[in-house]
Amino acid sequence: MSNQPHDSPPSYDASQQSWGNYDIQPHTSASDPPPYHNWQEAVPDTATFPPPPIAGYLISGTGNASEDDAQRAHDFCNSVPLWLPTEPSSAVYHDVQNHDLRPVQPTELRGHVSAVAPGHWRGHSVDRNGDCVVLTQLPLYFPTLDSPFVREQKKTIYFEVKLLALRAGPTPQDCSGISIGFAAQPYPSWRSPGWERGGLGVFSDDGCRFVNDSFGGRDFTTAFKVGETVGLGMEFKLPENICSGENKSKRCKVHIFFTRDGCRSGGWDLHEEVDADSGGVEGLEGNYDLYGAIGLFGGVDFESCFEPAGWLWKP
Numbered sequence: 001m002s003n004q005p006h007d008s009p010p011s012y013d014a015s016q017q018s019w020g021n022y023d024i025q026p027h028t029s030a031s032d033p034p035p036y037h038n039w040q041e042a043v044p045d046t047a048t049f050p051p052p053p054i055a056g057y058l059i060s061g062t063g064n065a066s067e068d069d070a071q072r073a074h075d076f077c078n079s080v081p082l083w084l085p086t087e088p089s090s091a092v093y094h095d096v097q098n099h100d101l102r103p104v105q106p107t108e109l110r111g112h113v114s115a116v117a118p119g120h121w122r123g124h125s126v127d128r129n130g131d132c133v134v135l136t137q138l139p140l141y142f143p144t145l146d147s148p149f150v151r152e153q154k155k156t157i158y159f160e161v162k163l164l165a166l167r168a169g170p171t172p173q174d175c176s177g178i179s180i181g182f183a184a185q186p187y188p189s190w191r192s193p194g195w196e197r198g199g200l201g202v203f204s205d206d207g208c209r210f211v212n213d214s215f216g217g218r219d220f221t222t223a224f225k226v227g228e229t230v231g232l233g234m235e236f237k238l239p240e241n242i243c244s245g246e247n248k249s250k251r252c253k254v255h256i257f258f259t260r261d262g263c264r265s266g267g268w269d270l271h272e273e274v275d276a277d278s279g280g281v282e283g284l285e286g287n288y289d290l291y292g293a294i295g296l297f298g299g300v301d302f303e304s305c306f307e308p309a310g311w312l313w314k315p
Contacts (some may be wrong), residue, residue, distance in 0.1 A: 035074055069131065070195075070214050073188040077197040082282070083185050085289050087144040099307045101136040101292065106189035108132035109296065113138020119307030127168035127176075127299035131192050134296065135183060135305070139289035141234070147286055148238045148252055157182070158233030159292050159306045160259070160313065163204060164226050167299030177205035178224070180232045183293040184283030192295030198283025200270075201257055201295060202232060209256075209268070212279030221258060229312050231259035236286045252286035262312030 065108070080189040088096070094100075099119035109132045113123030123134065140157040148155060161180045169176040181193030181201025194201030194210025194217070202209045204224035208217030224230055257267035270281050284290070294304060304313060 035266055045219045069190055073191045073196050074214070076186075076188045080186055082198055082288055085143045085287070088138075092138060092141065093145060096138050096140065096142075100142070101138060101306045104137050106132045106134065108190045109134065111296070113294075117307075119305060120310060121304040121306075122302075123294075123296075123304075124165075124301045125296040125299060128170060129296060129298060129300075130170050130190065131297045132190055133183070133187065133193055134294045135185070135187065136292040139291050140182070140306075141236070141286075141290040143287050143289065146236070148236050149250055152238070153269075154238075155236045156233055156315070157290065157292075158231060158311070158315075159304060159312070160231035160311050161231050161294060162229040162303045162305075163226050163300070164303060165299075165301035166204075166226060169298035174298065175205040176300055177203060178297075178300050178302055179203040179210075179293075179295035180230060181210075181293045181295065182232070182234060182284070182290045184290055185286040187291075187293070192297065193293035196298065197279070198288065199293065200256065200284060201293065202230070203295070204230075211270070211281060211284070214279075220268075221260070229261055231311065231313050233257050233259075234284075234290070250287075254284065254286060259313040263313070264313070 004092070026242065044061045045119075049140050078239035098266075101119055102115045103113040103121050103123065108130055109125060110129045111123065112132050113121055116122050125132075140159070141155065144150070159180075161178060165177060166176045179201040181190045181195065181199060183193050183200075184198030187199055188196055192201060192210075193199045194203075194212070195214050197212050200211040202220060205218065205308070206217070207219070207221040207223050209220035210217045233256070235255045239251060239253055239256070251271075254270035255267055256270060270284055292304075292306065294302070296302075308315070
């Protein structure tokens with residue numbers, strides 16, 4: 001223990017005099033830190049941030065294809081490359097320009113689809129039919145003639161589907177339905193558009209959209225109702241920096257739009273920011289031939305129209 005006397009605390013008057021003698025200088029230098037915590041700089045304005053990546057579902061809430069079918073499709077796409085684009089003959093291009101498009105029925109379809117008039121189809125699948133895709137016999141888009149880099153103007157492809165009836169699904173646990181989309185060839189005939197490489201589609205059972213997505217898709221619109229007519233289109237445009245010398249890859253701007261009973265009802269950019277698990281967009285960027293694609297699963301009755309005069313949507 002120390003034997004030195006304790007220092008007594010200062011008196012109240014002394015402490016007040018000492019406090020009053022502090023030399024407080026105003027903050028005048030921009031290089032000195034401010035006399036407070038600048039939270040505005042520490043916490044940036046999130047309104048300036050880009051939108052977050054689009055996330056998808058791991059599974060569908062209304063029905064899912066078998067893992068064996070999915071793996072078989074993945075193996076097919078990994079072993080068979082996309083067809084390289086070719087310039088169509090004048091006769092072929094004339095048929096497409098006149099919307100004389102016919103259905104190609106896959107072997108997996110238990111039912112029938114036929115062209116009842118040029119550009120007008122009517123079809124059905126029976127109850128418990130598995131997943132399959134009906135493609136147009138000719139592409140709606142030929143990059144050798146339709147690309148904005150060739151035409152020097154926008155190119156739009158579009159068609160509509162009317163849902164007439166829904167019956168039993170592929171299994172007792174799954175809903176029946178239809179999807180509308182586009183695909184580059186070759187595309188596995190036992191898979192709906194949007195589930196594999198070179199495909200995109202919007203589905204009737206839950207309204208989700210798929211772009212090379214074999215999981216559960218992404219929220220997009222509401223489920224289709226029997227009696228409704230829906231349409232899907234793709235717009236190909238020149239990139240905005242085409243004249244700046246920065247465009248070295250010649251990649252089109254691609255926008256997908258959806259219509260319901262003749263009115264635009266949403267859309268998305270093909271090159272949107274997506275999460276790391278998303279599939280690529282190979283085949284859909286305007287550098288491959290693209291075919292109209294209608295996916296069927298379960299018992300479905302439908303009509304489709306590729307002829308602009310019969311569309312509910314008016315460009």
